[in-house]
Amino acid sequence: MEKYQALIGFIRKSFSSTEEFISLHEPRFIGNERKYVMNAIDSTFVSSVGEYVNRFEEMICSLTGAKYAVATTNGTAALHMCLLLAGVQQEDEVITQSLSFIATSNAISYCGAKPVFLDVDRDTMGLSVKSVKTFLENQTLQKGDLCINKRTGKVVRAVVPMHTFGHPIRIDELVSLCNRHNIVVVEDAAESIGSYYKGKHTGTFGQSAAFSFNGNKTLTCGGGGVIITNDQSLANKAKHWTTTAKISHPWEYTHDAIGYNYRMPNLNAAMACAQLEQLPMFLENKRQLAKDYIAFGLKNDLNIVLEPSNAISNYWLNALCLSDRDERDLFLAKLNEAGVMCRPIWTLLHKMFMFSGCYVDEQTNAQWLEDRIVNVPSSVKI
Numbered sequence: 001m002e003k004y005q006a007l008i009g010f011i012r013k014s015f016s017s018t019e020e021f022i023s024l025h026e027p028r029f030i031g032n033e034r035k036y037v038m039n040a041i042d043s044t045f046v047s048s049v050g051e052y053v054n055r056f057e058e059m060i061c062s063l064t065g066a067k068y069a070v071a072t073t074n075g076t077a078a079l080h081m082c083l084l085l086a087g088v089q090q091e092d093e094v095i096t097q098s099l100s101f102i103a104t105s106n107a108i109s110y111c112g113a114k115p116v117f118l119d120v121d122r123d124t125m126g127l128s129v130k131s132v133k134t135f136l137e138n139q140t141l142q143k144g145d146l147c148i149n150k151r152t153g154k155v156v157r158a159v160v161p162m163h164t165f166g167h168p169i170r171i172d173e174l175v176s177l178c179n180r181h182n183i184v185v186v187e188d189a190a191e192s193i194g195s196y197y198k199g200k201h202t203g204t205f206g207q208s209a210a211f212s213f214n215g216n217k218t219l220t221c222g223g224g225g226v227i228i229t230n231d232q233s234l235a236n237k238a239k240h241w242t243t244t245a246k247i248s249h250p251w252e253y254t255h256d257a258i259g260y261n262y263r264m265p266n267l268n269a270a271m272a273c274a275q276l277e278q279l280p281m282f283l284e285n286k287r288q289l290a291k292d293y294i295a296f297g298l299k300n301d302l303n304i305v306l307e308p309s310n311a312i313s314n315y316w317l318n319a320l321c322l323s324d325r326d327e328r329d330l331f332l333a334k335l336n337e338a339g340v341m342c343r344p345i346w347t348l349l350h351k352m353f354m355f356s357g358c359y360v361d362e363q364t365n366a367q368w369l370e371d372r373i374v375n376v377p378s379s380v381k382i
């Protein structure tokens with residue numbers, strides 16, 4: 001099809017690449033990465049104690065406005081920890097979206113809890129406040145300060161919305177709904193560093209949030225994550241549990257819980273600090289690319305996904321909405337054959353056997369999006 005050829009040409013021109021292959025999202029190390037990593041090596045503090053870990057946490061606080069930040073080995077570990085902080089335990093239920101990366105439901109499973117998969121909104125591609133409201137009003141009741149699922153008798157402990165591709169959900173409405181039902185909101189903000197909703201950074205609305213610094217994210221330090229919260233006692237717990245729950249002592253090894261080895265190494269934190277310094281430049285660059293995609297889409301009758309209203313997206317990955325599943329499959333074949341890496345949005349989580357026993361609502365919008373959304377190359381241009 002002609003417009004696919006035009007799009008391939010546009011993408012090649014955007015990344016001024018004569019190379020065969022254009023990947024979906026490449027990291028850029030054009031700041032102080034080498035310098036800081038060498039400093040970390042020279043200091044001999046390469047593991048989970050070191051200056052860069054502390055500096056990274058301070059930088060995250062000043063970026064997001066959160067009071068506390070705790071750096072972790074990756075985003076999945078950060079999310080697992082947030083759920084433990086929320087008190088999620090064996091046999092609990094946790095509401096989330098089926099349209100997400102597998103790590104969201106994996107983290108819930110690590111706690112021994114079961115995901116409850118509810119639908120998303122079409123415009124944000126994230127958890128729909130309306131579907132959560134319908135579920136809570138029809139299927140749960142309050143017992144003391146617990147929210148109980150009437151059908152299963154289980155506690156609905158937390159809700160995990162995810163800001164898809166950096167586009168924020170209606171997080172303020174979700175938090176006030178969940179407050180009324182005594183449910184904790186944990187934000188899976190893995191994809192949304194640098195994204196704001198109504199002027200506030202994503203991840204600062206719920207009780208806590210998890211960010212990821214994996215290789216394909218907006219910022220990367222190889223592997224890494226961070227938890228943010230405004231609650232000092234939760235922040236202290238997070239730091240304690242991510243460092244094997246060791247009781248602080250100059251030589252004794254005593255632990256007061258089954259903790260985790262989830263602390264970010266200083267080597268990774270060195271890279272993370274260098275990447276964070278470049279965030280404003282990366283965001284501006286990505287916004288310009290999104291603008292170019294949008295202008296191209298208007299001219300060529302291609303439907304580019306826009307940032308939701310009231311929100312500033314980091315535009316981590318640009319997305320196109322095609323007309324149906326057949327067009328999606330054709331599009332993916334054509335662009336990938338031409339060496340332009342494109343991929344579909346995730347397969348809905350409830351369709352995978354590990355989650356086949358979980359509650360799932362109608363998923364009208366999630367299925368509609370699964371059939372139509374593809375991601376196109378979105379690296380920072382240099």
Ligand SMILES: *Cc1c(COP(=O)(O)O)cnc(C)c1O
Pocket residue numbers: 074075076077079100101103104162188190191211212213214224225
């Ligand atoms: C990347 C990602 C994670 C996990 O992050 P890792 O650092 O890869 O463990 C969690 N949730 C979502 C939605 C993600 O995109």
